[in-house]
Amino acid sequence: MKHCLMICALLLLSFLPGTARQPASRLLHYDAPFTLEFPGPESCGVSAGQRDSTGLSDSTGSWAVVAGGSKGIGYGISEALARRGYNLLIIARHTDTLLKAKAQLETAYHVRVEILAADLAYDSAAAKIGQWCTSRNIRLKVLCNVAGLGGANDYLSLPLDSLRYMVRLNVESCMALSLTLLPLLEKNAPSYILNVASMAGFAPIPIKNMYSATKSAVVFFSYSLRYQLEDKNISVSCLCPGPVYTKPEIVQDTRAKLGGFGNSMALDPHTVGEYAIKKTFKKRLIIVPGFLAKVSSSVIRFLPRRWITNIYGSKGKKAEKKARKKAEAEAAGAKTPS
Amino acid sequence: MDWAFIAGGSKGIGLAMAEALARRGFHLILAARNEEDLRKAKALLETRHGIQSEICSVDLSLAGATKKVSEWCKSKTGELKVFCYAAGLGGSRDFPLLDTDALQTMISLNLQAAVLLCQELLPLLKNARPSHILLTASMAGFAPIPAKNVYSSTKTALLTFSYSLNQQLKNDGISVSCLCPGPVFTKPAIEKETLRQLGWMGRQMAVPPDEVGEYAIKEMLRGKLVIIPGWLNRLLSHFLRFMPRRSLAWIYHRFGKPVQQDADDT
Numbered sequence: 004m005k006h007c008l009m010i011c012a013l014l015l016l017s018f019l020p021g022t023a024r025q026p027a028s029r030l031l032h033y034d035a036p037f038t039l040e041f042p043g044p045e046s047c048g049v050s051a052g053q054r055d056s057t058g059l060s061d062s063t064g065s066w067a068v069v070a071g072g073s074k075g076i077g078y079g080i081s082e083a084l085a086r087r088g089y090n091l092l093i094i095a096r097h098t099d100t101l102l103k104a105k106a107q108l109e110t111a112y113h114v115r116v117e118i119l120a121a122d123l124a125y126d127s128a129a130a131k132i133g134q135w136c137t138s139r140n141i142r143l144k145v146l147c148n149v150a151g152l153g154g155a156n157d158y159l160s161l162p163l164d165s166l167r168y169m170v171r172l173n174v175e176s177c178m179a180l181s182l183t184l185l186p187l188l189e190k191n192a193p194s195y196i197l198n199v200a201s202m203a204g205f206a207p208i209p210i211k212n213m214y215s216a217t218k219s220a221v222v223f224f225s226y227s228l229r230y231q232l233e234d235k236n237i238s239v240s241c242l243c244p245g246p247v248y249t250k251p252e253i254v255q256d257t258r259a260k261l262g263g264f265g266n267s268m269a270l271d272p273h274t275v276g277e278y279a280i281k282k283t284f285k286k287r288l289i290i291v292p293g294f295l296a297k298v299s300s301s302v303i304r305f306l307p308r309r310w311i312t313n314i315y316g317s318k319g320k321k322a323e324k325k326a327r328k329k330a331e332a333e334a335a336g337a338k339t340p341s
Numbered sequence: 342m343d344w345a346f347i348a349g350g351s352k353g354i355g356l357a358m359a360e361a362l363a364r365r366g367f368h369l370i371l372a373a374r375n376e377e378d379l380r381k382a383k384a385l386l387e388t389r390h391g392i393q394s395e396i397c398s399v400d401l402s403l404a405g406a407t408k409k410v411s412e413w414c415k416s417k418t419g420e421l422k423v424f425c426y427a428a429g430l431g432g433s434r435d436f437p438l439l440d441t442d443a444l445q446t447m448i449s450l451n452l453q454a455a456v457l458l459c460q461e462l463l464p465l466l467k468n469a470r471p472s473h474i475l476l477t478a479s480m481a482g483f484a485p486i487p488a489k490n491v492y493s494s495t496k497t498a499l500l501t502f503s504y505s506l507n508q509q510l511k512n513d514g515i516s517v518s519c520l521c522p523g524p525v526f527t528k529p530a531i532e533k534e535t536l537r538q539l540g541w542m543g544r545q546m547a548v549p550p551d552e553v554g555e556y557a558i559k560e561m562l563r564g565k566l567v568i569i570p571g572w573l574n575r576l577l578s579h580f581l582r583f584m585p586r587r588s589l590a591w592i593y594h595r596f597g598k599p600v601q602q603d604a605d606d607t
Contacts, residue, residue, distance in 0.1 A: 129441060158502075159509060163408075163457055170453045174498070178448070178491060179441050207504035213456065215505065220452070220498035226485035226586055227493065230594035231437060288587065304585070308504055309566070316508040 064115070065191075066141040068092045068132065070123055070180055071150025073100040075249035076199060076242075079276020080147050085112040087280070089145060094119045094132060123150045123180070124171035133183035143187045145283070147197045148177040151218075153253075158212035166213060173217035178224060185237075192236035197283045198225045199242045202296060205303045206311035210260065210319035222289075229288055238286040242279045245296035247272055260322040268295045343469065344418045346370045348401060348410070348458060349428030351378035353527035354477060354520075357554020358425050363390035365558070370417060372397045372410050373428070401428050401458075402450040411461035420468035423561070425475040426455045429496075436490035444491060451495035456502060463515075470514035475561045476503050477520045480574060483581040484589035488597045500567075507566050516564035520557045523574040525550055538597060546573050 066089065072081040073095035081091055085108045093116060095101050101118040108116045119135065121128045136143055151173045158166070177198055188194040203211055204218030225241035232239055246257040246269040257265040270293050278292040291297045303311055345362045349355040351373035359369055363386045373379050376398035383394050395417050399406050414421070430447045439447070455476055466472040481489055482496035503519035510517060523546045524539070526532040535543040548556075548571040556570045569575045581589060 126441070126445065157509070158456075158460070158506065159463075161460075163460065166456055166460065167453060170448065170456065174452065174494070175445060175448050178436070178444055178494075182436070182439065182441060182444060185437060207501045207508075209505040209508040212502060212505035212509065216452075216456075216498040216502040219501040220494040223485040223494040223497045223586075224490060226590045227487040227490035228436065230487040230590055231490060233594075307582070312504045312508050 064088070064090050064142065065144045066090045066092060066136075067145035067147065068094070068136065068143065068180075068184065069147045069149060070094045070132075070176065072147065073097070073104040073118075075149075076244065076247055076272045076275050076279075077147070077149035078104055079272040079274075080149060080197070080279055081108060081116075081276070082111075082273065083277045083280035084145060084147075085114045085116070086277075087284075088112075088114060090115040090117075090141075092117045092119060092132075092135070092141075094121055094123065094128075095150070096120065096122050123176035124168050128176065129179035129183045132180065133187075136184060136187055141187075142191050143184060143194065144191055145195045145197070146181065146184050146188060147199070148180055149199045150176060151199060151201075153201075153211070153214045157210050161213065169213050169217055173214075174220045174224075177221055181228065185232075188237050189235050194237050195283050195286075196228065196232075196237060196239045197242060197279060198239070199244075199279075200225070202243050202245045202291070202300055202303070204243060205300055206306075206308055206315070208315045208319075209312060210315065210322070226288070238283070240279075240283045240287055240290055242275070242290045242292075243300065244270065244275050244279075244292050245299070246270075247275050259325065260318060264295075268293060268299065270296075342368065343422035344368050344370060344420065345423035345425065346372070346414055346421055346462065347425040347427060348372050348454070349426070349477075351375060351382045353427070354522065354525060354550050354553050354557075355425070355427030356382055357550045357552075358427055358475070358558055359386060359554075360390075360551070361555045361558035362423060362425075363392050363394075365562075366390075366392065367423065368392050369394040370397070370414055371395070372399055372401070374398065374400050401454040402430075402446045407454050407457040407461060411458060414462065415465065419465070421462060421465035421472065422469045423473045423475070424459070424462050424466060425477075425561075426458060427477045428454065429477060429479075431479075431489065431492045435488060435492060439491065447491050448495055451492070452498050452502075455499060459506065466515055467513065472515050473561050473564070474506070474510075474515060474517045475520060475557060475568075476518070477522075478503070480521050480523045480569070480578060480581070482521060483578055484584075484586055484593070486597070487590060487594040503566070516561070518557075518561040518565055518568055520553075520561075520568045520570075521578065522548065522553050522570050523577070524548075525553050546571060546577070548574070 067084045069077055069081045069091060071077040072093040081093055085091060093101060093104060098120045101120055105116045105118050121131060152169050181196055198221050200218040200221040203215035204222040208215040222241055225239055229239040246265050248254045248269050249272050257269060275292045279290055282290045291300045345367040347355055347359050350359045350371040363369060371379055371382060379396040379398055383396050386394055397410060397413050399410055428450055430450045476499055478496040478499045481493040482500040486493045500519055503517050507517035524535040524543055526547050527550050553570045557568050560568045569578050
C-alpha cells in the first residue's frame with residue numbers, strides 16, 4: 004500500500020508542469036555520501052595553492068552572507084561556500100563560536116571571513132547587516148538564511164517569549180534579511196538565495212507544532228519568492244532536510260521519536276551543507292538531501308495533511324509514553340537502592 | 342451565560358462571526374484596533390440580540406498587546422467557551438514592495454498574535470470545556486501566491502498550526518477550527534481587486550461576509566477542522582491540495598495580473 008502510494012506520488016510529480024523539468028530518475032537518484040575530503044588545518048597550504056587565483060581575498064571577490072553560519076548546518080554551508088572561493092560574512096549570536104568558525108575557515112581555505120555577532124530575532128539586525136554590506140559595497144552573490152530555532156519542547160509547554168522568539172527568528176529574520184539585501188543581490192545578479200526550512204514544513208507535526216508552522220511559512224515564502232525574482236535573475240532555493248545530527252540532543256530526540264527509520268534518514272551537517280550549496284548553484288527550488296528523506300517527503304506532500312498529522316501525532320504519543328515509562332523505571336530504580 | 346472572545350471583531354468577517362455568536366446567545370468580548378468601530382459593533386449587537394458585550398481597543402501587532410488583552414479578558418470572565426481570531430492584514434502591497442516595519446506588523450498580526458493568544462487564553466477555555474477555537478486563515482494558505490507572498494506564507498503557518506493544535510487538544514475537549522475563505526467582499530477595494538484578478542470566477546467564488554461568519558460559527562460548533570465557505574471554493578480547495586505546490590505557484594504567477602493599487606488593511 005505504502006509503496007504503491009510512493010510510486011503514484013513520484014509519477015504524478017514527474018508528469019505535472021512545474022516539476023516536469025526534473026526527470027523522474029532525478030527524484031529517485033541516490034546522492035552518494037560526499038566524497039570530497041574536508042581539509043584540516045595542516046592541508047590548508049595545498050588547497051589554497053591549488054585554487055585558481057581570481058583575487059579571492061580582496062574586496063572585489065564574490066561574497067556570501069550566511070545568517071546562523073557558525074555551527075551545525077550553517078557551518079556546513081559556510082564551508083561549502085568557502086571551498087568554492089566565496090568570501091564570507093557569518094552572522095550568529097555568540098562571538099566565541101564565530102571566532103572559532105572564522106579561524107577554521109580562514110586556515111583551511113584561502114578566503115576572507117568576516118563575522119558579526121548579532122541576534123537575528125531583533126529588529127535592528129537586518130538593517131545592521133544591510134548597512135555593513137552596502138557600506139563596503141561587496142559583490143554579494145549568495146544569501147543563506149540558516150538561523151532557526153527548533154527544540155524538543157512543543158507549543159503547549161513553551162513560554163510565550165520563546166514562541167515570540169521562534170516566529171521572529173524562523174520567519175521574520177529570513178524575510179527581513181532577504182528584503183534588505185535584495186537591492187545588492189539584484190545588482191550582482193546572477194545571485195542566489197538559500198532559505199533553510201525543514202521537512203517539518205511539508206506537513207503539520209503536532210509534537211513540534213510551532214516549529215513546523217514557522218517552517219511551512221518559510222517553504223511558502225521560498226516558492227513565492229522564486230517566481231517573484233525570476234526576472235531579476237536571482238535564484239531562490241529552499242533546503243528541507245530531514246533529521247540532521249548537529250547536536251547530541253537532536254540525536255537522542257530523533258531516535259526516541261522516529262526510531263530506526265529516523266536514524267537511517269539522518270545525515271551529518273557537512274553532507275547537508277555541501278549538497279545544499281551544490282543544488283543551490285544548480286538553481287534547484289526544493290532541496291531535500293538524502294534518498295530516504297526524498298522518498299518520505301514525496302509521500303508527505305502527496306498524502307492528505309490530516310493523515311500525516313495523525314501519523315505524526317501517534318508517533319509522538321508513543322514516544323511520550325516511552326519517555327514516561329523510562330522516567331518511572333528510573334525513579335523506581337533510584338528508590339530501590341536507597 | 343457563555344462567553345466568546347473575538348479578536349478583530351469590529352468589522353468584516355470578525356463582526357459577522359460576532360453576530361452569528363450573538364444570535365446563539367453568547368455574550369461577547371470584542372478586541373480590535375478602532376475604538377469607534379468597536380462602539381458601533383457593541384451598540385448594534387446589544388440592541389439587536391440583547392446580549393452583554395465588552396470591548397477593548399488594542400493593536401494586536403504591538404509587543405505586549407496579547408498579554409494586555411488576555412489579562413483584561415481574565416478580569417471580565419473566568420471561563421471562555423469560544424475564542425475566534427479574525428484579525429489579519431492582507432492587501433495587494435506585498436513582499437518586495439514592503440518595508441521591514443510593515444513586514445513585521447504583518448507577521449505579528451497574522452501569525453504571532455494568534456499563536457500567543459491561543460496559549461494565553463487556554464486556561465480560560467479549559468474552564469468551559471467543551472470549548473472551541475476558531476482561527477482565520479485563507480485559501481491563500483493552501484498554495485503559495487507569489488503576488489501575496491508574505492500573506493500566503495503567514496496564513497499557511499496558521500493553517501499548519503491549527504492542524505497540530507487540533508491534534509494536541511483533541512483529548513482536552515477543545516476543538517480547533519481553521520476558517521479558510523476564498524474572496525470575501527468586506528470592502529469595495531477588495532471587490533474591485535478580486536474582480537480585476539479573477540473576473541467572472543471571482544464573482545462566483547465570493548461569499549458575503551454575513552454568510553461566511555454564520556457558516557464558520559455553525560461548523561466550528563460542530564468541531565470541523567478546516568472550514569471553507571462556498572461550494573466552488575470547497576471544490577477548488579481539493580484541486581489546490583492535490584496539485585503540486587510548484588505548479589500552483591507557477592500558475593498563480595503566470596496568470597495573476599500585476600499589482601496596481603496601493604496598500605489596504607483588512
